[in-house]
Amino acid sequence: MRLSEYFLPTLKETPAEAQIVSHRLMLRAGLIRQSSAGIYSWLPFGFRVLKKIERIVREEQDAAGCQEMLMPTIQPADLWRESERYDDYGPEMLRITDRHGRDMLYGPTNEEQITDIFRTSVRSYRDLPLILYHIQWKFRDEVRPRFGVMRGREFLMKDSYSFDIDADAAARSYNKMFVAYLRTFERLGLKAIPMRADSGPIGGEKSHEFLILAETGESEVGCHRDFIETDLTDQAIDYDADLQPIVDKFTARYAATDDQRDPEKEKALGDDLVTARGIEVGHIFYFGTKYSKAMNAVVTGPGGDQVPVAMGSYGIGVSRLVGAIIEASHDESGIIWPQPVAPFGVGLINLKADDGNCNEACESIYRRLGDKGIEVLYDDRRERAGVKFAEMDLIGLPRQLIVGPRGLGEGRVELKERKTGERREMTIDAALEAL
Numbered sequence: 029m030r031l032s033e034y035f036l037p038t039l040k041e042t043p044a045e046a047q048i049v050s051h052r053l054m055l056r057a058g059l060i061r062q063s064s065a066g067i068y069s070w071l072p073f074g075f076r077v078l079k080k081i082e083r084i085v086r087e088e089q090d091a092a093g094c095q096e097m098l099m100p101t102i103q104p105a106d107l108w109r110e111s112e113r114y115d116d117y118g119p120e121m122l123r124i125t126d127r128h129g130r131d132m133l134y135g136p137t138n139e140e141q142i143t144d145i146f147r148t149s150v151r152s153y154r155d156l157p158l159i160l161y162h163i164q165w166k167f168r169d170e171v172r173p174r175f176g177v178m179r180g181r182e183f184l185m186k187d188s189y190s191f192d193i194d195a196d197a198a199a200r201s202y203n204k205m206f207v208a209y210l211r212t213f214e215r216l217g218l219k220a221i222p223m224r225a226d227s228g229p230i231g232g233e234k235s236h237e238f239l240i241l242a243e244t245g246e247s248e249v250g251c252h253r254d255f256i257e258t259d260l261t262d263q264a265i266d267y268d269a270d271l272q273p274i275v276d277k278f279t280a281r282y283a284a285t286d287d288q289r290d291p292e293k294e295k296a297l298g299d300d301l302v303t304a305r306g307i308e309v310g311h312i313f314y315f316g317t318k319y320s321k322a323m324n325a326v327v328t329g330p331g332g333d334q335v336p337v338a339m340g341s342y343g344i345g346v347s348r349l350v351g352a353i354i355e356a357s358h359d360e361s362g363i364i365w366p367q368p369v370a371p372f373g374v375g376l377i378n379l380k381a382d383d384g385n386c387n388e389a390c391e392s393i394y395r396r397l398g399d400k401g402i403e404v405l406y407d408d409r410r411e412r413a414g415v416k417f418a419e420m421d422l423i424g425l426p427r428q429l430i431v432g433p434r435g436l437g438e439g440r441v442e443l444k445e446r447k448t449g450e451r452r453e454m455t456i457d458a459a460l461e462a463l
């Protein structure tokens with residue numbers, strides 16, 4: 029993509045309304061624009077990141093044996109009356125009336141909808157286990173939408189739902205999601221720590237939140253130092269194997285969200301205790317038969333009896349992750365994208381766009397990188413070098429290839445790592461090789 033043609037409306041000034049760094053950088057680097065409080069448009073640059081995150085989330089769900097589908101954003105209120113959540117959910121739910129006077133709502137989550145699909149379609153325990161998921165926009169009329177996409181009103185979530193014949197089988201589904209989450213966040217370049225959590229309005233028996241540590245996190249968490257200092261999981265996972273040992277390994281050490289913290293345990297940890305602020309990026313729940321009983325989602329069991337299915341639900345905040353990744357990875361010059369989610373892998377900077385040699389070299393590099401399947405953002409504009417450097421640092425592509433007339437005279441270009449700032453001079457061929 030040529031920057032001269034690309035829609036990347038960056039801002040020079042720091043937007044006054046943005047309180048935290050990720051929100052400021054997302055506005056300044058042209059990722060999003062606010063539509064109304066907590067509701068955003070995704071501009072091309074931000075949309076690319078959102079799609080990359082979505083893809084990694086999807087790949088890991090599929091690897092764990094989940095099946096993707098798509099449910100609507102608008103749901104009938106009657107389903108929520110069956111589970112008795114229509115009143116319980118309160119003013120966070122956006123309620124809509126259609127032209128026939130029917131009560132509808134913009135879904136804040138999809139337990140009722142998926143349970144309805146299940147009960148009309150699945151009859152026998154032989155069709156279990158089953159994990160279905162979708163990646164769909166949600167609406168929650170948050171009391172205080174803030175921090176940009178981190179706490180929006182409209183936001184993109186991946187939500188999965190598991191169906192099993194009994195609690196033991198459901199624990200296996202829960203473990204699959206637990207491990208899939210560890211892998212997903214790791215692939216996104218994040219260290220997400222699973223913490224025992226309260227299940228809140230979803231209701232239920234077992235629950236873990238996955239949090240990343242960052243100064244601007246909304247809650248204070250406590251955990252064992254090992255979580256920070258050791259890597260999570262780098263082994264290949266066989267999802268048909270018993271995953272309990274992996275889950276045990278991660279749940280054995282102390283890690284608790286603010287409302288679950290235990291002063292006694294924390295005191296005992298001594299120097300091994302780390303307290304920090306955390307951002308919730310995922311949340312998994314086991315809630316057994318709460319919805320299946322209320323909504324009569326039953327299957328025929330092995331003995332011929334009618335059994336309400338055991339269920340769990342599993343969410344990842346896809347749009348929140350864009351902000352969370354920036355919180356975890358930036359410096360005073362701008363964003364530093366982890367390679368797997370970078371909107372482009374390489375930024376190509378032409379320092380003298382009115383120089384024939386520079387143009388020719390850049391065009392050739394641009395083409396050759398494209399042929400290799402590398403996504404390049406080519407700054408071909410007639411701008412001062414200082415402006416180009418600052419903007420490339422702001423938008424945070426992991427690597428920059430800098431082409432100027434002086435170096436080119438000796439057949440050399442510069443390769444810069446955004447993260448370390450390290451710059452190396454080399455021939456064009458060597459640079460292409462390194463990329």
Ligand code: ATP
Pocket residue numbers: 137168170177178179180181182183185228308309310311343344345346347348
């Ligand atoms: P929170 O405690 O942050 O309000 P929650 O516990 O209500 O979130 P869940 O129902 O667990 O949220 O939703 C699953 C995931 O969706 C969360 O882990 C989070 O990453 C994301 N999420 C929830 N609410 C929002 C929001 N208002 N804006 C952006 N992402 C959100």
Ligand code: MG
Pocket residue numbers: 237308310311
């Ligand atoms: Mg939650």
